[in-house]
Amino acid sequence: MYIHPLHKFVSSTVCLGVLRTSLLLALIPFAAACTNGKDTGNGDDSGDSHVDIEPLAVLNTQPADGDTLVHTDWSISAIFSDEMKPGTLKTDTFYLQQNGVDVPGVVQYANTQAVFLTVYPMEPNLKYTATITTGAESVAGDHLAKNYEWSFTTFPCDDKDGDDVCDSIDAETCDGFDNDGDGLIDEGYDSDHDGVADCFDEEVCDKMDNDGDGLVDEGFDSDHDGIADCYDVERCDGQDNDGDGYIDEGFDADDDGIADCFEEEICDGIDNDGDGRTDEGFDSDHDGLADCFDVEVCDNMDNDGDGAVDEGFDSDHDGVADCYDIEWCDGVDNDGDDYIDEGYQDTDEDGVADCVDTETCDGLDNDGDGAVDEDFDSDGDGIADCYDVEVCDGVDNDGDGRIDEYLVCA
Numbered sequence: 139m140y141i142h143p144l145h146k147f148v149s150s151t152v153c154l155g156v157l158r159t160s161l162l163l164a165l166i167p168f169a170a171a172c173t174n175g176k177d178t179g180n181g182d183d184s185g186d187s188h189v190d191i192e193p194l195a196v197l198n199t200q201p202a203d204g205d206t207l208v209h210t211d212w213s214i215s216a217i218f219s220d221e222m223k224p225g226t227l228k229t230d231t232f233y234l235q236q237n238g239v240d241v242p243g244v245v246q247y248a249n250t251q252a253v254f255l256t257v258y259p260m261e262p263n264l265k266y267t268a269t270i271t272t273g274a275e276s277v278a279g280d281h282l283a284k285n286y287e288w289s290f291t292t293f294p295c296d297d298k299d300g301d302d303v304c305d306s307i308d309a310e311t312c313d314g315f316d317n318d319g320d321g322l323i324d325e326g327y328d329s330d331h332d333g334v335a336d337c338f339d340e341e342v343c344d345k346m347d348n349d350g351d352g353l354v355d356e357g358f359d360s361d362h363d364g365i366a367d368c369y370d371v372e373r374c375d376g377q378d379n380d381g382d383g384y385i386d387e388g389f390d391a392d393d394d395g396i397a398d399c400f401e402e403e404i405c406d407g408i409d410n411d412g413d414g415r416t417d418e419g420f421d422s423d424h425d426g427l428a429d430c431f432d433v434e435v436c437d438n439m440d441n442d443g444d445g446a447v448d449e450g451f452d453s454d455h456d457g458v459a460d461c462y463d464i465e466w467c468d469g470v471d472n473d474g475d476d477y478i479d480e481g482y483q484d485t486d487e488d489g490v491a492d493c494v495d496t497e498t499c500d501g502l503d504n505d506g507d508g509a510v511d512e513d514f515d516s517d518g519d520g521i522a523d524c525y526d527v528e529v530c531d532g533v534d535n536d537g538d539g540r541i542d543e544y545l546v547c548a
């Protein structure tokens with residue numbers, strides 16, 4: 139058996155204490171359970187361990203006497219029947235030997251438990267003997283009647299992960315231990331070569347099997363299309379294709395909060411449905427101007443797409459658009475050209491067509507009927523009133539409604 143040089147013992151003691159303190163603390167409750175509040179055979183359950191009623195004894199050891207398959211990195215502990223003076227538990231009163239040779243270590247004590255911690259792991263497949271001498275003293279001043287010895291045998295081979303399988307035949311598994319004892323932990327379990335073992339790695343979207351489960355980028359296919367989010371592109375389909383938490387981003391041409399693929403085109407000068415065209419389907423007269431920006435003209439078409447044709451172009455309200463209507467002599471602008479009865483005779487040239495003009499007493503044929511000043515001869519003498527003179531005859535010669543005005547008749 140190889141024993142490490144003693145001069146290494148001092149430098150290793152501090153590290154050993156740090157590494158194995160947790161083990162010692164874990165064993166303390168076990169020691170308390172074996173002694174506190176229980177009858178130890180001395181007939182006194184008062185709990186006063188300072189009174190020497192029964193000889194001091196070792197109640198239990200780990201490993202137990204005769205144990206085999208003890209792991210080489212285990213600590214050696216003993217539980218006493220009484221509280222001990224810590225200063226009496228040292229490597230000269232509690233020690234470990236292999237074939238009569240001392241094994242370097244340190245002794246720690248708490249309550250009724252003492253623990254021997256080896257500086258270096260024990261060798262495999264060897265028998266070791268632990269001894270507590272009569273020099274160990276209780277608080278009550280009691281000593282063991284004789285040295286207490288027990289032996290055990292270590293595991294027959296190196297077993298770095300403590301699974302009771304020799305490293306030489308153990309297979310490495312992903313568990314944070316060096317299962318096969320080659321000094322490497324979880325080797326062969328880093329599928330994405332990021333330095334983190336698969337069993338401790340998390341899957342990320344990078345086209346690699348990060349956690350070593352045989353699946354690539356699982357959990358990163360938000361739209362379930364078989365393409366991982368980090369390689370998928372967003373499409374306008376109501377789904378988060380690229381897994382960024384946004385749906386149909388980049389597909390809202392008119393910025394109204396509705397994705398293009400779910401929006402309908404309206405006449406507003408904007409490409410609402412994102413097809414690269416603006417106001418398609420809104421050019422009723424096919425003149426290249428969207429209805430909402432077009433104005434109605436008289437052309438027998440619905441220019442502004444309101445369902446009405448040539449509205450506003452029926453000056454005479456006869457139901458015929460001006461551009462298709464003809465002028466009539468009726469005192470109305472039938473064809474909507476801002477002229478009334480154009481093309482119809484105006485005999486007296488007063489700007490009023492004969493068909494709507496009225497005869498006045500002016501020596502003209504105002505209504506174009508070929509007669510001049512008809513109906514303006516009150517005394518029937520053939521002379522129009524406006525040209526006739528009043529005479530003393532008891533008749534209204536000049537048609538002014540008065541008879542023989544200003545005349546003195548004999």
